[in-house]
Structure formats: structure tokens, C-alpha cells
Amino acid sequence: MYKLFLCLRYLFKRRIAFFAIASVWLCSAMVLIVISVMGGFLDLVKARSRGLLGDLVMENSALQGFPFYQEFIDELKRDMPDEIAEATPVILNYGLIRFPNGNITKPVQVVGIRLEETYRVNDFRQGLFFDRYYPGTTMLAPQQVPVLGLDPAGKLVLPPELEAAHAEWRKTATPEDLERAKKQKGAFFDGPGLFYSANWAEEGRTAPGWAQDELPGLISGIDICAKRLPDGDYERYYPRGYQVLLTLLPITPRGTLVDSSPPKVAFRLVDDSSTGVYDIDSLSVYVDFDIIQEYLLMNAQQPEDGPPIPARATQVQIKAKEGVDPYETRDRIRARWDRFMAAHLDQTSEPQLLAEVEIKTWEEKQAKFIQAVEKEKVLVTILFCIISLVAVLLVGCIFYMIVQQKTRDIGIVKSVGATYAGVASIFLMYGAAVGVVGGILGMVTGAIFVHYINDIQDLLTRVHPNLQVWSPEVYTFSRIPNVVKGLDMAVIFAVAILASMAGAVVAATKAARVWPVEALRYE
Amino acid sequence: MSRRDPFLQVRNLQKAYLLGRFVLPVLRGCSLNIDEGEFVAIMGSSGSGKSTLLHIAGALDTPDRGTVSFEGHDVFAMPASGRDRLRNQVFGFVFQFYHLLPELNILENVLLPAMVGSSVLGWFSRRAAARAAAEEMIEQVGLTGRIKHRPNELSGGERQRVAIARALVNRPRILLADEPTGNLDTTTGRGILTLLKRLSEQGQTIVLVTHDASVAAGAHRTVTLVDGQIRSHAAGGPAKAADSVAPSS
Numbered sequence: 106m107y108k109l110f111l112c113l114r115y116l117f118k119r120r121i122a123f124f125a126i127a128s129v130w131l132c133s134a135m136v137l138i139v140i141s142v143m144g145g146f147l148d149l150v151k152a153r154s155r156g157l158l159g160d161l162v163m164e165n166s167a168l169q170g171f172p173f174y175q176e177f178i179d180e181l182k183r184d185m186p187d188e189i190a191e192a193t194p195v196i197l198n199y200g201l202i203r204f205p206n207g208n209i210t211k212p213v214q215v216v217g218i219r220l221e222e223t224y225r226v227n228d229f230r231q232g233l234f235f236d237r238y239y240p241g242t243t244m245l246a247p248q249q250v251p252v253l254g255l256d257p258a259g260k261l262v263l264p265p266e267l268e269a270a271h272a273e274w275r276k277t278a279t280p281e282d283l284e285r286a287k288k289q290k291g292a293f294f295d296g297p298g299l300f301y302s303a304n305w306a307e308e309g310r311t312a313p314g315w316a317q318d319e320l321p322g323l324i325s326g327i328d329i330c331a332k333r334l335p336d337g338d339y340e341r342y343y344p345r346g347y348q349v350l351l352t353l354l355p356i357t358p359r360g361t362l363v364d365s366s367p368p369k370v371a372f373r374l375v376d377d378s379s380t381g382v383y384d385i386d387s388l389s390v391y392v393d394f395d396i397i398q399e400y401l402l403m404n405a406q407q408p409e410d411g412p413p414i415p416a417r418a419t420q421v422q423i424k425a426k427e428g429v430d431p432y433e434t435r436d437r438i439r440a441r442w443d444r445f446m447a448a449h450l451d452q453t454s455e456p457q458l459l460a461e462v463e464i465k466t467w468e469e470k471q472a473k474f475i476q477a478v479e480k481e482k483v484l485v486t487i488l489f490c491i492i493s494l495v496a497v498l499l500v501g502c503i504f505y506m507i508v509q510q511k512t513r514d515i516g517i518v519k520s521v522g523a524t525y526a527g528v529a530s531i532f533l534m535y536g537a538a539v540g541v542v543g544g545i546l547g548m549v550t551g552a553i554f555v556h557y558i559n560d561i562q563d564l565l566t567r568v569h570p571n572l573q574v575w576s577p578e579v580y581t582f583s584r585i586p587n588v589v590k591g592l593d594m595a596v597i598f599a600v601a602i603l604a605s606m607a608g609a610v611v612a613a614t615k616a617a618r619v620w621p622v623e624a625l626r627y628e
Numbered sequence: 629m630s631r632r633d634p635f636l637q638v639r640n641l642q643k644a645y646l647l648g649r650f651v652l653p654v655l656r657g658c659s660l661n662i663d664e665g666e667f668v669a670i671m672g673s674s675g676s677g678k679s680t681l682l683h684i685a686g687a688l689d690t691p692d693r694g695t696v697s698f699e700g701h702d703v704f705a706m707p708a709s710g711r712d713r714l715r716n717q718v719f720g721f722v723f724q725f726y727h728l729l730p731e732l733n734i735l736e737n738v739l740l741p742a743m744v745g746s747s748v749l750g751w752f753s754r755r756a757a758a759r760a761a762a763e764e765m766i767e768q769v770g771l772t773g774r775i776k777h778r779p780n781e782l783s784g785g786e787r788q789r790v791a792i793a794r795a796l797v798n799r800p801r802i803l804l805a806d807e808p809t810g811n812l813d814t815t816t817g818r819g820i821l822t823l824l825k826r827l828s829e830q831g832q833t834i835v836l837v838t839h840d841a842s843v844a845a846g847a848h849r850t851v852t853l854v855d856g857q858i859r860s861h862a863a864g865g866p867a868k869a870a871d872s873v874a875p876s877s
């Protein structure tokens with residue numbers, strides 16, 4: 106009993122104990138912050154990786170792709186309806202994009218997609234800009250440019266299709282959505298950046314409508330066509346429907362560049378895509394699968410001399426049904442592919458393109474990146490735990506000092522019959538109490554810090570730009586993860602208590618060894 | 629324990645301290661028997677080893693040689709936990725320099741041995757009784773009304789009385805008091821002595837170390853420590869004149 110009693114007395118009577126509490130407090134808060142941010146980052150990376158690719162990816166590493174993709178997709182959809190929700194072919198290639206007004210040319214990765222299928226396979230749609238505010242109006246098929254005009258009442262309006270889509274969005278938008286939309290520069294036709302409006306008077310038109318030639322649509326990665334503002338929003342350089350030029354590099358099935366000069370194709374910029382991964386958003390443009398397939402000469406062809414050449418795709422992205430284990434599905438698709446391949450090997454002149462096709466889950470495909478982040482998390486955690494050893498040592502020192510100062514008191518307690526274990530447990534409990542108090546303080550402040558971490562960073566950035574520690578370009582996510590997990594908290598709290606007790610062990614042993622007479626002999 | 633076992637028997641104690649290269653023998657075959665209910669005064673010049681003897685007899689220190697047995701049990705042959713229990717239940721120690729815990733108030737200081745003797749759960753059932761016992765002891769030493777005070781708010785005599793109350797709260801079989809009057813003026817010292825006498829009349833066994841012959845005169849029996857041995861003994865009181873000094877070997 107005296108143990109509890111004395112340990113409480115000491116905790117509040119010894120001011121120096123507050124230093125021990127403070128060090129446990131700071132260290133546990135620090136570890137909680139680091140683990141929360143790194144863990145949140147890891148979760149984001151995983152979610153993002155899956156969102157980018159769908160659940161499973163089939164591909165060979167060759168630029169020229171592989172044939173018979175459509176036959177296999179059809180087979181999958183037909184024979185595995187319980188497991189596969191959607192599958193869509195993708196073409197990946199390289200090209201140059203040119204924005205005529207500034208004569209700016211940039212290298213890009215050209216991604217050929219079937220838009221509707223892609224919406225179902227991955228999270229592509231969530232990252233589109235115009236599709237959010239004008240749902241359903243983003244298309245990759247050839248289209249004209251929407252132009253702002255005046256309605257009979259003299260108000261600026263868009264063509265009816267766009268107005269209707271926007272009205273649709275407004276119906277379902279939450280107040281936060283509206284608030285956010287208001288912040289988007291020029292989101293609602295009052296800004297110059299988003300829609301053409303300059304020419305309508307010159308052309309003698311007053312009504313809104315569609316202008317210029319029909320050209321296929323192109324969705325650009327956000328960091329190619331817009332500038333990121335410090336507050337995280339974007340300033341868009343080009344209006345919707347802006348004409349861009351794409352230079353492509355067709356490759357034959359054998360893997361050689363075609364002899365003729367590379368095709369230059371005009372597209373209309375219809376939307377921009379933000380996946381949240383900077384490397385993708387600053388490099389990728391998305392165009393229609395069938396259109397780009399033709400320009401890249403990856404469509405089915407019938408040469409005058411020789412057998413027909415089948416169409417090719419570089420990737421097949423597959424969405425598994427809800428609740429299906431992607432790894433089991435992967436194995437079944439693999440088995441199916443092996444059989445499929447065997448049956449098709451003799452129908453192509455390039456069988457190695459089929460043989461090299463691999464089927465991976467999103468996790469395997471992104472394994473390198475995910476593992477890098479995982480390792481980093483472990484490393485940082487270990488590092489901070491080592492730093493926390495300093496706190497343990499500090500607790501140890503402070504306790505040692507207390508024992509030294511209180512040797513006489515310990516002698517008294519021993520002289521009235523306290524046991525070795527009893528005296529030791531006073532200080533261990535004292536250590537635990539320091540851990541509990543410091544741990545609670547640490548968890549509370551750590552959780553608050555993590556919750557407001559983005560505001561804190563904004564504040565720091567305002568003080569000095571160099572204080573911006575989280576750079577979206579480096580971490581690919583615009584915001585610092587700010588969720589604290591209960592399990593992390595519980596574990597860190599428990600470790601804080603154990604570590605404080607460990608820090609108290611030396612002092613506790615010393616206290617328990619106090620020889621009553623020695624301690625009491627002199628006043 | 630058989631009937632023949634003496635109550636507290638100190639046999640042939642030897643204790644020496646190392647002072648640098650010198651060995652300073654303090655106790656050299658010191659023997660003493662204490663009967664139940666006896667009030668024994670130990671006298672001796674300063675530095676003769678009285679405190680050392682009392683500490684060893686009260687299991688606070690260990691001898692180099694010799695034995696102490698309580699009701700026939702060899703104190704230094706039992707496990708440490710047994711000695712802890714003896715210190716808590718059997719011996720009540722009053723130190724020359726009071727040795728109260730400065731952070732606790734008077735009541736808490738007096739309660740300390742009772743707390744040490746019980747587990748957390750045990751304490752909740754014992755608390756009321758222990759508190760009553762502590763308050764009774766404080767009343768016996770005449771400090772009721774000051775139970776919330778800190779030791780540093782008390783005079784030396786008052787502190788010594790608190791120390792006595794603490795030593796008695798667990799109703800020890802033997803009270804060991806090391807010069808309880810040594811630092812006090814004569815009047816205050818008398819007060820303490822009166823208190824001890826009253827306890828003795830209630831049947832408390834007391835071993836008292838003192839310089840002061842007039843204090844020793846209050847005891848049943850006085851022994852003197854000379855050259856590390858109990859040399860002489862004088863009947864200080866009417867009772868217990870029996871020979872309780874074991875021959876030194």
C-alpha cells in the first residue's frame with residue numbers, strides 16, 4: 106500500500122519529476138506524429154496505386170504491346186463473371202505535345218484508354234476537373250469547342266448540354282463542394298481561362314454554341330497544362346477545347362520505328378486529370394484507345410504479302426468484383442492466360458510478345474514504390490525510437506537523483522519493514538506513473554498536432570517559404586496525411602509506460618539495495 | 629517456540645568497522661537477554677557501540693559473528709523477508725535523530741508502518757482500524773491536534789514523540805529506543821521518560837539506550853557496554869533482578 110501512496114506523493118512533490126514527464130511527453134508525441142504521418146503516407150500510396158491501376162494489370166514490358174487482348178478480355182468477362190467486374194485495354198506510348206500559342210513542346214507519355222471502361226476500372230474519373238462540374242461532358246471522341254454566349258436575358262451562358270450537366274451537378278453538390286468550386290479560378294465561366302468567349306462577337310454570334318473543327322479529345326495531366334498555386338489549387342493556362350498537337354512514335358510489332366515521318370495529330374484539350382501522383386500528372390496525356398491505336402499502327406492490319414497482323418495493346422487493367430481476393434483471381438487469370446496463349450501462339454509472328462505477358466496485382470506492380478515507403482516508415486520509426494532512448498536515459502538520471510536525495514527516506518521505509526521488492530516497486534510504479542502522465546499528454550498533443558499538421562505547415566510556409574517541409578512534388582500527395590490510428594496510439598502509449606519503467610529500473614534497484622543503518626546513521 | 633526459549637537473546641555479537649587500513653572492533657562478544665515485559669537500559673560512553681548493538685538487535689544491521697534470536701528463531705538465519713516482517717511487526721525502532729519522512733504529515737508518518745505491513749487490498753479493509761490505532765498512539769504521546777502538521781513544523785521533543793508513536797503503531801513486541809532523550813532538554817526528556825515508563829507499565833518490552841543515569845534509573849535493569857561487551861549490570865528497578873546476562877565467551 107505504502108508503495109502506491111509514496112509514489113503518488115513523490116510524483117507531485119518532486120518538481121524534478123516534471124522534467125521526466127516532459128521528456129516522455131515530447132518523445133511519445135514525436136513518435137506518434139512520425140508514425141501517423143508515415144503510416145498515413147503509406148496508406149495513401151497504397152490507395153493511390155490501386156486507384157491508378159485497378160486491381161490487376163496484365164502487361165509485357167515491351168513498347169509494342171501484345172496481341173489478342175480483346176479476345177482474352179472477352180473470355181474473362183464471359184467465363185469469370187463472378188470475379189471480374191471490368192477489364193479494359195490500355196496503350197502506353199511516348200510522344201511530344203505542343204501547345205501552339207507559346208510554342209511550348211513537352212515530352213509526354215501517351216495513354217490510350219476507353220474512357221467509360223476506365224471509369225469503371227480505376228479512380229480516373231475522380232481526378233477529372235470538367236467532369237466534376239459538368240458531369241458526363243468529357244469525351245475523347247472528335248468534338249468541337251464549346252463557346253460562351255448570351256442568353257435572351259443577356260446573361261453569359263454555355264451551350265445547353267454543358268448548362269444542363271452543370272445544373273445536374275449543382276443538385277447533388279454539398280455546401281462544401283460549392284464552397285470549393287467557388288475557389289476554383291474561373292470555374293464558372295466568369296474567368297477567362299476556362300472557356301472560349303473572345304470570338305463570339307467577332308463572328309457575329311450571340312448565342313452560345315460549338316465552334317471550329319471536330320478534333321479528338323485529349324485529357325492532360327494537370328501539371329502539364331496548369332500551374333500549382335501555393336494554396337494547392339491550380340491556375341489553368343488553356344481554355345476547354347484548346348487545340349494541341351501530339352507527335353507520336355509508331356512502332357512495328359518487331360519493335361522498330363516506322364520509316365515514314367512520325368504522325369502529328371491535332372487534339373482538343375477537353376479536361377485535365379489529377380491522380381495526385383506528380384510523376385504521372387506531369388507526364389501523362391490520355392486519348393481515345395481506338396484513335397491512338399490507329400495512329401500508332403497497333404490496329405489490326407492486312408499486309409498485301411503475308412498473314413494478317415492482329416491488333417495490340419500494352420496493358421489490360423482489370424477490376425475485380427467486390428470482396429474478391431486479387432491474388433486468387435490473379436492465379437486463375439494466369440492459368441487461363443497460359444491456356445489462351447498456347448492456343449494463340451501460332452497465330453502471330455511475334456509469339457514472344459505473348460509469352461512475356463505478366464499478370465500482377467496492383468500491389469505487386471507498385472511493390473517497389475510501396476516497399477520503399479514501407480522501409481522508410483520502419484527506418485524513421487527506429488530512428489525516433491533511438492532518439493526516445495534519450496528520454497529513457499533522462500528518466501533514469503532523474504530517478505537516480507531522486508533516489509540519491511532520498512536515501513535517508515528509503516532507509517526509514519526499510520527500517521519499518523519495507524521489502525526489497527516493495528521499495529523497488531515504489532520506483533517502478535513511479536516510473537509507470539511518469540509514463541502514464543507523459544504518455545497521455547504525448548498522445549493528446551501528438552494527435553492534435555497531427556490533426557492540424559497541414560494548417561501548421563501552411564503557417565510555417567507563410568512565415569518563410571523554405572519552411573515548407575512537405576513538398577507535393579517530392580511526396581506526390583498535396584496534403585500531409587493527418588489521421589491518427591487508435592492502435593498506433595495504444596502501442597506507443599504502452600511503450601511509453603514500459604520505457605519509463607525501464608528508465609526507472611536502475612534507480613529502483615539502487616533504492617531497494619539501500620541498507621537501512623547506513624542511510625540512517627547520521628542526521 | 630518452547631517455553632524455555634528466551635524472548636530476545638543476543639549472543640556473542642562481534643562487529644568491527646574498517647577504517648581505511650585499520651580494523652575498529654566495536655562489539656567484541658556482546659551478549660544480552662531480554663525478557664518479555666522488561667524495561668532495560670543500556671548505558672556506555674559515547675562511541676562504545678550502543679547504537680550498533682541496538683541496530684543489530686533490531687535486525688537493521690548484521691553482525692560479523694554471533695546470533696540474535698527472537699523467541700528462539702535465529703534472526704540472521706531467516707530469509708530477508710522474515711527480517712522485513714520482524715522489523716515491521718516485532719520491533720519498533722525509535723532513532724536518535726527521529727528520522728521522520730519530511731513529505732508526510734504526522735498522521736501519515738505514524739501510519740507508515742501499518743501501510744508497509746499491508747497490501748493495497750488489505751489496506752482498504754484495515755485502513756479505519758489503522759487510523760484509529762495511529763490516532764490513539766498520537767494521543768498517547770500528546771500530539772492530538774497536530775496530526776496534519778509536517779515534521780519540520782514540530783520541535784525536537786515533539787518529533788521524538790511522533791517517532792515513538794510510529795514505533796508503536798503496529799503494537800511491536802519490543803520497543804528499541806536509541807537515546808530518545810539525547811537531543812532534548814531535561815524537562816522534555818522527563819516527559820519522554822514518563823511516557824516510556826507508562827508504556828512499560830502497560831506491559832511493553834522496552835530496550836533503551838541512554839547516556840543519562842537518571843533516565844536509566846527509570847528502567848527495571850541497566851546494563852553497561854564497555855569494551856564491546858556487556859560488562860556490568862545494575863538493578864535499576866525493583867523487578868527482574870534475575871541474571872539475564874549470558875556469560876561472554
Ligand SMILES: Nc1ncnc2c1ncn2[C@@H]1O[C@H](COP(=O)(O)OP(=O)(O)OP(=O)(O)O)[C@@H](O)[C@H]1O
Binds near residue numbers: 626645647652673679
Ligand atoms: N559505518 C561505520 N563505519 C565506521 N565506523 C563506524 C560506523 N558506524 C559506527 N562506527 C564506529 O563505531 C563506533 C560505535 O558507534 P556507535 O554509533 O554504535 O556508538 P554509540 O555508543 O552509539 O555512540 P553515541 O553514544 O555517541 O551515539 C564508533 O566509534 C563509530 O565511529
Ligand SMILES: [Mg+2]
Binds near residue numbers: 724
Ligand atoms: Mg549512538
